[in-house]
Amino acid sequence: MIEPGDLKALRMFDGMAPAEIWDVLIRKAPGTERWSPRLSETDPKRDLERAADVGARFIIPGDDEWPEQVDVLAEAGQLARRAGVPFGLWARGPLNLRTALDQSVAMVGSRASSSYGEHVAAELSSGLADNGFVVVSGGAYGIDAAAHRGALAASGATIAVLASGVDKFYPRRNSALLSLIAEQGLIVSELPLGFPPTKLRFLARNRLIAAATRGVVVIEAAARSGALNSAGWAEQCGRAVLAVPGPVTSRMSEGTHLLIRERGAVLVTNVAEIIEAISPLGTHLAPHRVVPTTPYDQLDHDHRRTLDAVPAHKAASAERIAIDAGLDLSTTRECLEYLADLSLVQRDETGWHLPPTTIEPDTTP
Amino acid sequence: MIEPGDLKALRMFDGMAPAEIWDVLIRKAPGTERWSPRLSETDPKRDLERAADVGARFIIPGDDEWPEQVDVLAEAGQLARRAGVPFGLWARGPLNLRTALDQSVAMVGSRASSSYGEHVAAELSSGLADNGFVVVSGGAYGIDAAAHRGALAASGATIAVLASGVDKFYPRRNSALLSLIAEQGLIVSELPLGFPPTKLRFLARNRLIAAATRGVVVIEAAARSGALNSAGWAEQCGRAVLAVPGPVTSRMSEGTHLLIRERGAVLVTNVAEIIEAISPLGTHLAPHRVVPTTPYDQLDHDHRRTLDAVPAHKAASAERIAIDAGLDLSTTRECLEYLADLSLVQRDETGWHLPPTTIEPDTTP
Numbered sequence: 001m002i003e004p005g006d007l008k009a010l011r012m013f014d015g016m017a018p019a020e021i022w023d024v025l026i027r028k029a030p031g032t033e034r035w036s037p038r039l040s041e042t043d044p045k046r047d048l049e050r051a052a053d054v055g056a057r058f059i060i061p062g063d064d065e066w067p068e069q070v071d072v073l074a075e076a077g078q079l080a081r082r083a084g085v086p087f088g089l090w091a092r093g094p095l096n097l098r099t100a101l102d103q104s105v106a107m108v109g110s111r112a113s114s115s116y117g118e119h120v121a122a123e124l125s126s127g128l129a130d131n132g133f134v135v136v137s138g139g140a141y142g143i144d145a146a147a148h149r150g151a152l153a154a155s156g157a158t159i160a161v162l163a164s165g166v167d168k169f170y171p172r173r174n175s176a177l178l179s180l181i182a183e184q185g186l187i188v189s190e191l192p193l194g195f196p197p198t199k200l201r202f203l204a205r206n207r208l209i210a211a212a213t214r215g216v217v218v219i220e221a222a223a224r225s226g227a228l229n230s231a232g233w234a235e236q237c238g239r240a241v242l243a244v245p246g247p248v249t250s251r252m253s254e255g256t257h258l259l260i261r262e263r264g265a266v267l268v269t270n271v272a273e274i275i276e277a278i279s280p281l282g283t284h285l286a287p288h289r290v291v292p293t294t295p296y297d298q299l300d301h302d303h304r305r306t307l308d309a310v311p312a313h314k315a316a317s318a319e320r321i322a323i324d325a326g327l328d329l330s331t332t333r334e335c336l337e338y339l340a341d342l343s344l345v346q347r348d349e350t351g352w353h354l355p356p357t358t359i360e361p362d363t364t365p
Numbered sequence: 366m367i368e369p370g371d372l373k374a375l376r377m378f379d380g381m382a383p384a385e386i387w388d389v390l391i392r393k394a395p396g397t398e399r400w401s402p403r404l405s406e407t408d409p410k411r412d413l414e415r416a417a418d419v420g421a422r423f424i425i426p427g428d429d430e431w432p433e434q435v436d437v438l439a440e441a442g443q444l445a446r447r448a449g450v451p452f453g454l455w456a457r458g459p460l461n462l463r464t465a466l467d468q469s470v471a472m473v474g475s476r477a478s479s480s481y482g483e484h485v486a487a488e489l490s491s492g493l494a495d496n497g498f499v500v501v502s503g504g505a506y507g508i509d510a511a512a513h514r515g516a517l518a519a520s521g522a523t524i525a526v527l528a529s530g531v532d533k534f535y536p537r538r539n540s541a542l543l544s545l546i547a548e549q550g551l552i553v554s555e556l557p558l559g560f561p562p563t564k565l566r567f568l569a570r571n572r573l574i575a576a577a578t579r580g581v582v583v584i585e586a587a588a589r590s591g592a593l594n595s596a597g598w599a600e601q602c603g604r605a606v607l608a609v610p611g612p613v614t615s616r617m618s619e620g621t622h623l624l625i626r627e628r629g630a631v632l633v634t635n636v637a638e639i640i641e642a643i644s645p646l647g648t649h650l651a652p653h654r655v656v657p658t659t660p661y662d663q664l665d666h667d668h669r670r671t672l673d674a675v676p677a678h679k680a681a682s683a684e685r686i687a688i689d690a691g692l693d694l695s696t697t698r699e700c701l702e703y704l705a706d707l708s709l710v711q712r713d714e715t716g717w718h719l720p721p722t723t724i725e726p727d728t729t730p
Contacts, residue, residue, distance in 0.1 A: 037687040198673035245610030248634040269613040308563035
């Protein structure tokens with residue numbers, strides 16, 4: 001019943017368990033006037049009954065299921081006035097919250113996403129799930145939904161962190177998806193059951209997603225968006241900020257390009273690069289793109305010049321090749337013999353030519 | 366008649382003018398056997414006549430038109446064995462080579478480009494031309510051609526640096542484009558007239574493009590490509606390396622993403638960002654994306670909570686709003702009055718509500 005990120009409450013109730021806080025509040029202790037009006041509508045017993053109805057549980061610091069990494073919020077981002085460790089988290093679903101979040105990646109982005117963004121979100125999310133990662137997002141339209149669906153499609157685990165109570169699915173048209181996540185993954189919120197989302201609750205929820213995961217992957221975000229807010233929280237929490245590029249002609253990729261250009265986000269294009277970025281330094285290194293090398297690459301300058309001068313179809317004499325290569329005849333002959341040993345050129349009674357199947361490497365721009 | 370980047374020639378003829386080198390070669394001085402075979406087919410007088418026929422001129426170090434920035438090649442990239450300052454440059458077209466290159470940007474990329482890449486190349490090139498920059502490229506299919514065309518479409522100047530003689534247009538299907546460049550811009554090459562391109566000449570040409578310009582913009586490049594070779598030369602010459610991102614689903618953008626991720630290239634998305642990157646530090650700063658701020662952004666936490674709790678349609682009492690905001694009544698009343706002063710809320714006989722035209726800022730992900 002205390003708003004997420006209410007710094008006055010965090011200061012006043014620092015270190016107290018929810019039951020103790022409740023006790024102070026109902027006694028209307030001096031200094032608690034700020035929170036009195038809501039008391040009339042707050043009933044922890046009813047809350048717990050409602051929670052039981054939907055199979056939700058309340059997890060508080062110190063519990064086995066408490067994800068200790070969110071404690072980083074005690075320090076992070078006080079300036080933004082929405083910080084603070086939640087007093088507790090409501091969770092609904094079969095996963096163990098702490099274990100699931102230990103190996104988790106946040107994937108966030110625009111609600112007004114393009115089909116490109118949704119495709120990439122689903123692909124990356126499936127790939128992360130295949131690699132044992134839990135994909136965390138906000139249950140919204142667009143990138144969030146595509147990320148959840150990608151993980152589910154790969155039979156992986158996914159967590160939706162809501163800005164409303166865990167029984168209050170928002171947006172409504174995502175209800176079927178959120179129900180599936182409640183059955184197979186986890187729905188998490190710091191808001192009590194029944195509470196609707198508000199703008200501030202969305203912003204406060206973003207801090208939780210950032211703090212709870214090992215890194216935030218942003219896929220499509222307009223220049224002003226909740227996804228950039230999540231990235232800001234990830235920076236403040238010391239989590240990896242990763243951004244997927246897109247066409248520069250798309251407004252939806254403006255935010256991710258801005259993160260890479262101006263805020264030091266790591267550009268990622270595939271699952272391996274994401275895993276590298278959220279793993280301890282030096283582990284899980286993404287394979288470098290395999291650049292095919294050709295025998296041509298191994299040749300020195302004179303051999304390449306000679307090879308460049310050998311015609312593809314009709315044969316040429318060593319003398320002709322020497323002129324075209326701009327080399328003296330004895331160097332040219334030596335090079336031709338060497339290239340023949342490598343089967344890069346062939347000799348017949350009329351002279352030297354390339355073997356029939358030579359494919360030119362793409363070294364011209 | 367000496368191959369571009371022939372280090373043996375560079376060492377032997379260091380500091381000599383082309384006429385002196387020619388003199389040494391025709392005397393068949395000791396140590397010049399390497400270059401003898403081609404003498405039989407070399408005729409400087411005929412070269413100059415052919416040049417006159419197509420209106421080409423030969424520019425050597427020390428000439429008024431010599432672009433001194435290419436002298437960086439005396440030091441750069443010896444390890445790659447294709448370095449060295451050209452002995453001279455053939456130029457064909459109305460522009461002054463030195464003046465044109467002073468304000469130039471290279472734009473290179475894949476021959477097998479996508480329509481996205483070609484669109485972006487043409488747009489950026491037009492924009493650079495509009496800002497007085499000369500766009501330099503290699504005259505190839507794909508990105509090169511789109512870059513040249515974009516500059517021409519904006520009535521701007523463009524230079525094609527070829528891996529063949531300036532009278533030998535390659536690829537042939539770009540002849541019309543290259544003729545137009547010869548009429549309105551410049552065709553440049555270190556190869557004598559009549560010489561065809563070879564693989565090594567393409568690579569040597571790339572070093573010239575990098576050395577002659579203020580920076581290289583790579584738009585679409587496969588993981589192994591001439592465009593990445595150009596970027597490598599730009600690094601070695603101390604020129605800016607800029608890369609335009611694209612869809613991660615496109616193989617054609619793999620090279621540009623690799624440049625950004627692994628080789629420190631600057632991600633650029635528009636003309637202003639390119640100009641910033643190739644201008645002296647602190648000048649021509651690209652405008653930061655204008656992020657619209659709303660009155661909501663200026664509010665402190667309690668005001669936002671109050672505003673979040675004010676209903677959009679039917680009015681609510683201050684008591685109801687206090688409960689929904691989770692604040693005490695007097696704080697809520699103060700916040701409501703303040704919000705009313707800013708016209709963010711309205712009061713009527715039934716209570717408080719939002720003004721009819723309030724548009725929600727997109728702060729939710």
